[in-house]
Amino acid sequence: MSKRVTIDDVARLAKVHKATVSRALNEQTADMVHGATAERVRQAARELGYVPNAMARALRVNVSMTIGIVVPDLMNPIFPPIVRGIERVLQPRGYTVLVANTDGHADVEAAAIESLTRRRVDGFILATGRLDDEQSLAAAHADGIHVVMVNREAAAGAPYPSVSGDNTAGVALSLDHLLELGHTRLLYLAGPQNYSTTRSRAIAFQSLVRGRNGLTTSVVEVGELTAEAGSAAMDRVLSSPGPLPTAVLAGNDLVALGVLRSVRRHGLRCPEDISVVGFNDMTFAEDFCPPLTTVHLPLVDIGAEAARILLAGIEDGEPRRSTVELPVSLVVRKSTGPAPRSHVGSLEQGAAE
Amino acid sequence: MSKRVTIDDVARLAKVHKATVSRALNEQTADMVHGATAERVRQAARELGYVPNAMARALRVNVSMTIGIVVPDLMNPIFPPIVRGIERVLQPRGYTVLVANTDGHADVEAAAIESLTRRRVDGFILATGRLDDEQSLAAAHADGIHVVMVNREAAAGAPYPSVSGDNTAGVALSLDHLLELGHTRLLYLAGPQNYSTTRSRAIAFQSLVRGRNGLTTSVVEVGELTAEAGSAAMDRVLSSPGPLPTAVLAGNDLVALGVLRSVRRHGLRCPEDISVVGFNDMTFAEDFCPPLTTVHLPLVDIGAEAARILLAGIEDGEPRRSTVELPVSLVVRKSTGPAPRSHVGSLEQGAAE
DNA sequence: TTGTAAGCGTTATCAG
DNA sequence: CTGATAACGCTTACAA
Numbered sequence: 001m002s003k004r005v006t007i008d009d010v011a012r013l014a015k016v017h018k019a020t021v022s023r024a025l026n027e028q029t030a031d032m033v034h035g036a037t038a039e040r041v042r043q044a045a046r047e048l049g050y051v052p053n054a055m056a057r058a059l060r061v062n063v064s065m066t067i068g069i070v071v072p073d074l075m076n077p078i079f080p081p082i083v084r085g086i087e088r089v090l091q092p093r094g095y096t097v098l099v100a101n102t103d104g105h106a107d108v109e110a111a112a113i114e115s116l117t118r119r120r121v122d123g124f125i126l127a128t129g130r131l132d133d134e135q136s137l138a139a140a141h142a143d144g145i146h147v148v149m150v151n152r153e154a155a156a157g158a159p160y161p162s163v164s165g166d167n168t169a170g171v172a173l174s175l176d177h178l179l180e181l182g183h184t185r186l187l188y189l190a191g192p193q194n195y196s197t198t199r200s201r202a203i204a205f206q207s208l209v210r211g212r213n214g215l216t217t218s219v220v221e222v223g224e225l226t227a228e229a230g231s232a233a234m235d236r237v238l239s240s241p242g243p244l245p246t247a248v249l250a251g252n253d254l255v256a257l258g259v260l261r262s263v264r265r266h267g268l269r270c271p272e273d274i275s276v277v278g279f280n281d282m283t284f285a286e287d288f289c290p291p292l293t294t295v296h297l298p299l300v301d302i303g304a305e306a307a308r309i310l311l312a313g314i315e316d317g318e319p320r321r322s323t324v325e326l327p328v329s330l331v332v333r334k335s336t337g338p339a340p341r342s343h344v345g346s347l348e349q350g351a352a353e
Numbered sequence: 354m355s356k357r358v359t360i361d362d363v364a365r366l367a368k369v370h371k372a373t374v375s376r377a378l379n380e381q382t383a384d385m386v387h388g389a390t391a392e393r394v395r396q397a398a399r400e401l402g403y404v405p406n407a408m409a410r411a412l413r414v415n416v417s418m419t420i421g422i423v424v425p426d427l428m429n430p431i432f433p434p435i436v437r438g439i440e441r442v443l444q445p446r447g448y449t450v451l452v453a454n455t456d457g458h459a460d461v462e463a464a465a466i467e468s469l470t471r472r473r474v475d476g477f478i479l480a481t482g483r484l485d486d487e488q489s490l491a492a493a494h495a496d497g498i499h500v501v502m503v504n505r506e507a508a509a510g511a512p513y514p515s516v517s518g519d520n521t522a523g524v525a526l527s528l529d530h531l532l533e534l535g536h537t538r539l540l541y542l543a544g545p546q547n548y549s550t551t552r553s554r555a556i557a558f559q560s561l562v563r564g565r566n567g568l569t570t571s572v573v574e575v576g577e578l579t580a581e582a583g584s585a586a587m588d589r590v591l592s593s594p595g596p597l598p599t600a601v602l603a604g605n606d607l608v609a610l611g612v613l614r615s616v617r618r619h620g621l622r623c624p625e626d627i628s629v630v631g632f633n634d635m636t637f638a639e640d641f642c643p644p645l646t647t648v649h650l651p652l653v654d655i656g657a658e659a660a661r662i663l664l665a666g667i668e669d670g671e672p673r674r675s676t677v678e679l680p681v682s683l684v685v686r687k688s689t690g691p692a693p694r695s696h697v698g699s700l701e702q703g704a705a706e
Numbered sequence: 707t708t709g710t711a712a713g714c715g716t717t718a719t720c721a722g
Numbered sequence: 723c724t725g726a727t728a729a730c731g732c733t734t735a736c737a738a
Contacts, residue, residue, distance in 0.1 A: 004715095006714095006715055006716090007715065007716065007717095008715080018715090018716085018717095019716095019717075019718090022716065022717055022718095023717090026717085029717090052715085052716080053714090053715050053716070054716095055714095055715080055716090056714075056715035056716040056717090057715080057716050057717075058716090059714090059715080059716070060715080060716045060717050060718080061716080061717065061718090
């Protein structure tokens with residue numbers, strides 16, 4: 001536990017003042033010192049195994065080179081790619097990333113933000129997508145800490161820049177695909193409405209569907225964005241009376257996965273009896289049973305772009321106000337197919353075209 | 354960007370010395386100050402929105418309350434559960450977690466460790482499982498920073514405690530299962546041998562299989578622990594001459610997934626033509642096509658246990674030397690079935706029982 | 707119970 | 723080009 005070596009130790013060995021050591025070891029200021037001196041200092045540092053204390057530096061210069069990322073749950077497969085994207089741009093610039101999970105609870109989110117604020121992160125990237133106003137975040141923001149939202153639709157008076165996929169386009173793509181396959185009885189399985197992504201997807205669905213003739217549509221809200229919740233919701237749908245939907249659009253892939261499980265359990269086949277389309281194109285969506293047709297979001301890029309905007313804000317001083325929506329695409333796999341013939345005749349509302 | 358409020362600001366408002374503020378706001382020392390004074394201080398702090406500077410504190414007390422986690426790739430689904438487990442025990446104790454990805458490269462791993470050392474983490478949890486000796490880690494360790502390995506078999510002279518699943522038992526379980534199903538021609542698809550987990554699994558396989566009559570076994574090493582590498586390796590196996598294995602044990606689930614894909618592409622059916630068993634029971638293994646039979650590792654527990662050991666070491670001062678192997682279980686799903694009858698007669702070596 | 711003062715390891719500023 | 727000094731925000735002997 002030999003007391004850590006400090007800049008003073010290096011100075012002593014190199015027979016210079018610690019200020020000189022500081023200058024010699026710093027890229028920015030290295031040219032302020034004589035070449036030979038600098039080399040002597042570097043040599044001494046190497047010899048002693050000197051590792052600068054980033055906290056002392058941060059305290060002095062008031063910049064921690066640290067970014068806090070807040071996610072609901074790293075185990076949700078959409079977040080690791082986003083985090084990777086963020087790291088990909090931050091790491092090379094010398095930033096380190098602090099990740100906090102919130103489990104989707106507002107109070108632990110507040111605690112996480114507070115904890116990161118204590119650590120004096122230079123900025124926040126929030127991937128929680130909750131719509132509730134966050135007290136501690138606003139406070140941090142007021143103190144000049146930059147914030148970028150990710151995977152979150154910017155609200156009207158959005159105080160923070162945001163980066164997300166084009167949810168409306170994604171829903172439109174899915175819808176077109178299903179319509180082309182002849183589906184007329186559609187179910188939208190929406191996520192909780194206090195998540196902006198799922199909310200905006202649901203809104204997109206409603207407005208795209210409105211005014212189309214020959215369509216029977218319904219929207220059911222699932223309590224959580226998990227396979228379990230999706231499964232439970234679909235169970236309820238499948239065991240309720242009346243004609244079943246021939247296709248379901250899920251709020252995200254996890255929900256879609258739950259639907260797949262439920263459909264299987266009920267002895268129905270996907271896509272023969274019912275088509276399913278997801279959202280996000282999470283890792284392994286192609287390996288599901290059947291491989292999931294879903295809207296592909298460029299998650300890594302979304303993370304990277306968020307990081308870039310954050311950095312730009314930090315460097316300018318001026319917080320940006322951008323709202324970026326990255327393009328999405330539909331990747332058609334095996335969970336969607338032609339609408340089942342047997343149902344065509346049994347429409348009970350809406351005129352068939 | 355109003356200059357952050359400091360302890361002095363609070364002191365001024367509460368009309369006490371900053372030392373008193375420090376004492377009042379600190380759980381440990383709060384009882385050293387008069388109740389009324391403490392309340393006044395808390396009130397002032399609240400009023401000003403005071404958030405203590407953790408770095409200044411860390412600098413003073415020489416404890417950062419920060420733990421560095423080093424993983425190869427957060428996008429590999431086995432790591433998020435481990436990280437969650439770690440957080441689950443660290444968070445409540447006030448620790449914050451710094452996660453660094455290495456992409457499996459030794460040099461970026463070194464850089465990550467150095468970066469975390471600069472930040473003066475109180476400990477490391479390494480989930481990289483590489484066997485290469487890490488220079489900067491040894492240096493940190495020599496300076497009294499605690500280290501715990503996770504998902505890594507302890508080598509003979511292991512300098513650090515480690516927590517992992519019982520790999521040998523896992524392989525034994527898989528093997529027994531396949532033997533019971535009548536498989537006699539077995540392929541082990543091992544991961545790279547510089548990962549201790551995959552190495553010890555491969556060794557377990559070899560030694561368990563040795564001396565068993567009536568078995569034809571082979572071991573093929575795949576270059577990486579990814580679905581792509583697994584797929585490529587299996588492609589090679591399937592397009593080589595000679596009788597095919599009736600069952601393959603994969604070094605981990607990702608490799609198994611690659612095998613599944615390859616098998617499908619080659620027009621073979623799993624498990625009718627070939628059985629596949631994985632290792633790890635990663636999230637969504639049950640949703641693969643077919644659902645994957647695999648060895649379940651208690652990943653969250655593994656992470657949690659690692660964190661506990663780390664904390665114990667930090668609190669004692671004395672680094673532990675424990676090597677923990679958590680029990681594993683086989684979860685049988687649909688990717689394994691009876692050995693195909695058609696092959697029974699065509700064994701070309703080893704006596705059928 | 708509270709105040710004083712020193713110091714944690716850096717870097718910025720100002721002299722030399 | 724280099725050295726001295728102060729300051730970043732906090733905790734902790736020690737003193738009152």
